[in-house]
Amino acid sequence: MKLTVLGKYGPFPAPGGACSGYLxxxxxxxxALDMGSGTLSRLFQRGGIAGLNAVILSHLHSDHYADLLILRYALELLHGREKRIPVPLTVVGPGEPESIFRQLAAFGVYEMVASIDGMKFRFGSVSVTLHRMIHPVPSYAMDITDGRTRLFYTGDTGWSDRLADLCKYADVLLADTGLLSSDKTTNAPHLTAREAGIIARDAMVKRLICTHIWGGGYTDEMILKEASEAFPDAEVAEELFAYNV
Ligand SMILES: [Zn+2]
Ligand SMILES: [Zn+2]
Known part of the structure; x- marks a missing residue:
């Protein structure tokens, strides 16, 4: 499998960057795994929307779904004018907040499928299992495999004791590192880079890619310094880079 980072920032982008989204x-x-602001443009830089089987949303925070508000126009117009983009496009995401889920469904170009903890589904050779995480709104990690290799994407989540078990032996752990330890608060909605390193180590994953970088000023060096304490080969996601999984 190939994983292209469309955007790595949250909850707002650094200059020139985009919010969460992966191809x-x-x-x-x-x-497409999440489609935060700026990711549709990046998707067009990497082959566009033709052939897209589905969008899977970890959760309905704007930094993860905002470009679905724009993708609807592309679907409406390209489908209407060129008939080369099929609609509706399948979108898997939490049913809450209900107002947002309903808004997306009302556009008529998305076939909305509500996420459930433990839900499994398949697109061609790829199967996806969802796991409920810890966040202010329902949020789901994605365990994705083509039968040969495995990607585990945490989505947004605070610390969870079961995360290391869930992602055990994954080839790639794409982990929320929205916080540095110095900024962590009680019931923080994101993992710290240090916590992501601990999870990667305990889960014995092959590769840790840190993402959901705070656009307000965290540098790659700051993230790596913490994450590498427990997982020395930790990496920070690079936008528009394609990783082999
Ligand atoms: Zn986020
Ligand atoms: Zn969030």
């Missing part, structure tokens, strides 16, 4: 491609499958 996952396998032989016969093309999935």
């Amino acid at each position: 996952l491609e396998a032989d016969d499958v093309k999935l």
